[in-house]
Amino acid sequence: xxxxxxxxxxxxxxxxxxxxxxxxxxxxxxxxxxxxxxxxxxxxxxxxxxxxxxxxxxxxxxxxxxxxxxxxxxxxxxxxxxxxxxxxxxxxxxxxxxxxxxxxxxxxxxxxxxxxxxxxxxxxxxxxxxxxxxxxxxxxxxxxxxxxxxxxxxxxxxxxxxxxxxxxxxxxxxxxxxxxxxxxxxxxxxxxxxxxxxxxxxxxxxxxxxxxxxxxxxxxxxxxxxxxxxxxxxxxxxxxxxxxxxxxxxxxxxxxxxxxxxxxxxxxxxxxxxxxxxxxxxxxxxxxxxxxxxxxxxxxxxxxxxxxxxxxxxxxxxxxxxxxxxxxxxxxxxxxxxxxx
Numbered sequence: 001x002x003x004x005x006x007x008x009x010x011x012x013x014x015x016x017x018x019x020x021x022x023x024x025x026x027x028x029x030x031x032x033x034x035x036x037x038x039x040x041x042x043x044x045x046x047x048x049x050x051x052x053x054x055x056x057x058x059x060x061x062x063x064x065x066x067x068x069x070x071x072x073x074x075x076x077x078x079x080x081x082x083x084x085x086x087x088x089x090x091x092x093x094x095x096x097x098x099x100x101x102x103x104x105x106x107x108x109x110x111x112x113x114x115x116x117x118x119x120x121x122x123x124x125x126x127x128x129x130x131x132x133x134x135x136x137x138x139x140x141x142x143x144x145x146x147x148x149x150x151x152x153x154x155x156x157x158x159x160x161x162x163x164x165x166x167x168x169x170x171x172x173x174x175x176x177x178x179x180x181x182x183x184x185x186x187x188x189x190x191x192x193x194x195x196x197x198x199x200x201x202x203x204x205x206x207x208x209x210x211x212x213x214x215x216x217x218x219x220x221x222x223x224x225x226x227x228x229x230x231x232x233x234x235x236x237x238x239x240x241x242x243x244x245x246x247x248x249x250x251x252x253x254x255x256x257x258x259x260x261x262x263x264x265x266x267x268x269x270x271x272x273x274x275x276x277x278x279x280x281x282x283x284x285x286x287x288x289x290x291x292x293x294x295x296x297x298x299x300x301x302x303x304x305x306x307x308x309x310x311x312x313x314x315x316x317x318x319x320x321x322x323x324x325x326x327x328x329x330x331x332x333x334x335x336x337x338x339x340x341x
Contacts, residue, residue, distance in 0.1 A: 002286055003314040005337075009306040010273060010293035012037040014135075014174050014195045014246030016108075016265070017060060017072070019043050025324050026251050027063040029269040031070035033339065035306035036298075038073045038135070038246070041100055042109035046077035050090040057095075073097040075135065079112050080119040084126040091132045097301070098133040098172070099123070103158075105141045107220040108250065108264055113137075117162065124162075128169040133301070135172045138181065139221055148205070151221050152180040159184070163192065172300075175200065175248045177221045179231035186240055193300050195246025196236045198275035199266045199329060204229045215262040216327045219250065222264075236276075236292060237285035244297035247272045251326045268329035271319055275330060277312050277337040311340040 012034040017027050030037055039060065041047035047056055053074040060072045076087050076099045090096035102113030114120055127134060139150040140157060163171065173185055173194045185194040197219075205223040208214050217223065235243050249272065250265030257263055268275060273293065280289040298305050316335035319328060 001314075004311060004340075005277065005286055005289070005313075006309050006311045007290035008294040009033075009035045009308045009310055010245060011035055011297050011303075011306065012247050012249070012269075012272070013172075013244055013297040013301070014038055014040065014197075014248050015269070016040045016042070016248070016250040017063075018251060019056070019059065022251060022253075023059060024063045026249075026267070026269060026326070027060060028065050028068075029323075030249065031064050031068045033273050033310060034070065035308070036071045036073055036303070038075060038097060041075045041077040042102060042107075044109055046079070046109065046112050047074070048077050048079060048082065048112075049086055050093065050095050053090060053095050075100045077102070077112065078114055078120060078123065078134075080115055082120055082123045084123040087123060088126050088130045088132065091127075091130055096132070098135050099127060101134055101136045103137060103139065103141050103154075106137050106139050110137070117158065121165075124166050124169060128166050131170065133170045133172060135174055137221075138173045138176070147222055148224060151176070151178045151224075155180060155184050163188070174246060175221060176232060176235070177224045178228045182231045182235035182243075185242060186235065188242075190242070193242040193244065193297075194235070195248070195297075196232060196243055197246065197248045197266070198268050198272055198279070199223070199248075200229065201233050201236060201279045202229075202275065215257045215259075216329075216331070217266070218257075218262055218264055219248070219266045220264040233279060233283060237280055237283040237288055239288055239291070241291065241296045242300065243292065244300065245276065245293045246297070253325045254322070254327060255325075257327065266329050267323070267326045270323055270328045271330055271335060273310065274312065274316055274335045274337045274339060278316075278335055281336060312337045313340050 102110035251267035
């Protein structure tokens, strides 16, 4: 049995750092372990221009602890009236790593998202020519579609036609939650990849209702049936290089989660790598954690691998009930692994 595991410093290829006081509170947790992170643009107002992304990156850098060598990778929020010239210029200048597609109304701060892909065909064509990745929140918002089916229906209605119409466009399906998504990405070829969160590896939808309504387990895409959780675990730990770490860490204050209309999001940044290690350990796949966490995503994005390493040791600490005014993932649990100083 392995009691210590050293891996190359990992990257978080999908994170919400928020803004203002929350940005200052949560950014150090991501920066202490991850070398880089792809930062989501769904602020209010959203990040839709080079100037807005540059200013947001400056605020992130100001929130870092002294001596940190963390690099935020900025993204552009895609809207119906997006300026393709601004987006491609931002990518060429190294400001935008990717563009993010939120179907309008799909998740937190997505009201400005795309209502119909036909509205952004010119942008997608320009991104395809520039080699700029598109990151998708993969759910339809049709009220006639059951919320637990929205990812699978998105693949059929949106993603398959998108990949057919733009055969060179590079796409990341973010935070996959279903067996259908895992199988589709695995069969999709080199231009299609996916991020996987720790909560979708640990929890099925039963966690939303254990002993009462559990708002801190509520995220979007919502947790799915156990068969889907197991399929996503197999995808993460199975060795395919197009699945990689993306926490989708999304903090909300307790009062916003425990309310009459609780916000979607799980704050997993404080113990993210320990959470992933527990899954890979349970699946007898610790030898594949480094590739999933530190290599697959960097290579898919064309980034150099991080220098340095982190070491995990068996025997975790008790996760606190609160981190500031946010309840972290695994609150009150003792994880099987800890990050060594």
